[in-house]
Amino acid sequence: MRATVIGAGLAGCEAAWQLAERGVSVTLCEMKPKKYSPAHSYEGFAELICSNSLKASRLESAAGLLKHEMELLGSLLVRVAKENAVEAGGALAVDRKGFSDGVTREILGHPLITVVYDEITEIPEGEVVIATGPLTSDSFAQQIKKLCSSEYLSFYDAAAPIVSFESIDRERVFFAARYGRGDDDYINCPMDKAEYEAFHEALVSAESAPLHEFDQQLKVYEGCMPVEVLAKRGQDAIRYGPLKPVGLTDPRTGRRPWAVVQLRKENRAGTLYNLVGFQTNLKFPEQKRVFSMIPGLEHADFQRYGVMHRNTFLDSPRLLEQDMSLKKDSHIYFAGQITGTEGYMESAAGGILAGINLARKLRGQAPLILPADTMTGALVGYITDETVKDFQPMGSNMGILPPLSERVRDKKKRYGMLAQRAMDSLKAYLQEQGL
Incomplete structure (x- = not known):
């Protein structure tokens, strides 16, 4: 053999x-x-x-x-x-x-x-x-x-963080699909204007992780753009990107939120959810600090941080x-x-x-x-x-x-x-x- x-x-x-x-x-x-x-x-x-x-x-x-x-x-x-x-x-x-x-x-x-x-x-x-x-x-x-x-x-790639389902505050989020199309597969974390602006400021000022020497010429596909890089393009860049609230209604208010962070099921069992569009190169402690500002994720248990x-x-x-x-x-x-x-x-x-x-x-x-x-x-x-x-x-x-x-x-x-x-x-x- x-x-x-x-x-x-x-x-x-x-x-x-x-x-x-x-x-x-x-x-x-x-x-x-x-x-x-x-x-x-x-x-x-x-x-x-x-x-x-x-x-x-x-x-x-x-x-x-x-x-x-x-x-x-x-x-x-x-x-x-x-x-x-x-x-x-x-x-x-x-x-x-x-x-x-x-x-x-x-x-x-x-x-x-x-x-x-x-x-x-x-x-x-x-x-x-x-x-x-x-x-x-x-x-x-x-x-x-x-x-x-x-x-x-x-x-070259950037990956989004993953959190455990049981650590999400379900009192602050809602399940829904955009425009009611399909099943309510997404967890939606709604933000009002003040919450969004505070989050945006924290995101653009957060510290990124240094790249290895062999990654210095890092080139990332536009579809994998780190969320903090996208946010620096303008105050509303991510609100018209991964945080766009179009097609979603917060059942608690009956209105469309100012911005929404969506989480998608990561595995068949539904024990893990990833932050949609949140590919990132922020340092791990910064990810914990900034992403915990998202409504419903204040006490989130990050099972994998984003990497680039x-x-x-x-x-x-x-x-x-x-x-x-x-x-x-x-x-x-x-x-x-x-x-x-x-x-x-x-x-x-x-x-x-x-x-x-x-x-x-x-x-x-x-x-x-x-x-x-x-x-x-x-x-x-x-x-x-x-x-x-x-x-x-x-x-x-x-x-x-x-x-x-x-x-x-x-x-x-x-x-x-x-x-x-x-x-x-x-x-x-x-x-x-x-x-």
């Missing part, structure tokens, strides 16, 4: 490790040190770029729950991260060099993994895991584009099966940030599943499709959910988990219950599978 893994980042290393641990001979292809992406500089595998933090460790947090699940699935990276941890309060932060060196040492030392240092410009024959990340080389990106045709995405960066990722809801294989070619699996999982550990978790499922396929076994109430299962469920139309990368967050059967108002208690349910569910599932 043989397989090729392309990319020795976090996802690629996990995929190669999981395959090799299951008796599959792996050829791991890595273009460093012959060629570096604009973001990479260290020759070791699993290089951390933007931060040395792998986020929270505590079980009752989304990031912590994800890492606990990964440990149950035999993660290499979580183990090496703990071996190279540095003091960071409740977060798992690592010595970057030590972490990369540790992963590299483990990969090079595995008897079933052979590393080829070269840029891959053609998709190899046979069983393949593609884990080339959001900065895939131009030549290989073209190969993926040919494979996936028009459904492949590769551009170069990204290369698949339209996974239309391209990938839940086992991480390509719908049109079951010999090819994808893993990591190229699938639309945002974050270091999220990327690695995708590598774990791609590696496990490819190994199981080679053994004639059914794939692991993790329960939807686990963080890993929910992430995969989100990126393969065909009802997600305007797909953007997603990281781990409690909002993608199915709600509890009972409503628990205390967030800490609710998160603890969600995490415990996830761990119990994963353990039971793995036991059913004989793992």
Whole structure:
């Protein structure tokens, strides 16, 4: 049994490790040190770029729950991260060099993994895991584009924030569709003139996040214009854009609001809503401060803040099966940030599943499709959910988990219950599978 893994980042290393641990001979292809992406500089595998933090460790947090699940699935990276941890309060932060060196040492030392240092410009024959990340080389990106045709995405982009449904103040908003056309699918946050002007002033004066050096020449499509950039075009620019109130009547007043912020359902379960037209490059604390001025979002729980960066990722809801294989070619699996999982550990978790499922396929076994109430299962469920139309990368967050059967108002208690349910569910599932 043989397989090729392309990319020795976090996802690629996990995929190669999981395959090799299951008796599959792996050829791991890595273009460093012959060629570096604009973001990479260290020759070791699993290089951390933007931060040395792998986020929270505590079980009752989304990031912590994800890492606990990964440990149950035999993660290499979580183990090496703990071996190279540095003091960071409740977060798992690592010595970057030590972490990369540790992963590299483990990969090079595995008897079933052979590393080829070269840029891959053609998709190899046979069983393949593609884990080339959001900065895939131009030549290989073209190969993926040919494979996936028009459904492949590769551009500079800005994404809008996402909030949890249960954190929206339903006393201050109303459900409606413009002109009463269709179902009342949108949550509408109405503003009067004074509220709008205060919001506009806060928006245009808010501080933007700095771009990475490799994003300095950032060019964004007009349809993805950051809302703060649009707002600076004039006092009423966004009121005639994403905040236009035309076709909407506030049932509490019987009149059309001065401006309206609309929220659209983000997932099938309706636990997440995104702010329509609110692509942004504001710093995260600024997003929290300014967007909490929107009526109904005063206490909103932001499950993902808006980001603006170069990204290369698949339209996974239309391209990938839940086992991480390509719908049109079951010999090819994808893993990591190229699938639309945002974050270091999220990327690695995708590598774990791609590696496990490819190994199981080679053994004639059914794939692991993790329960939807686990963080890993929910992430995969989100990126393969065909009802997600305007797909953007997603990281781990409690909002993608199915709600509890009972409503628990205390967030800490609710998160603890969600995490415990996830761990119990994963353990039971793995036991059913004989793992």
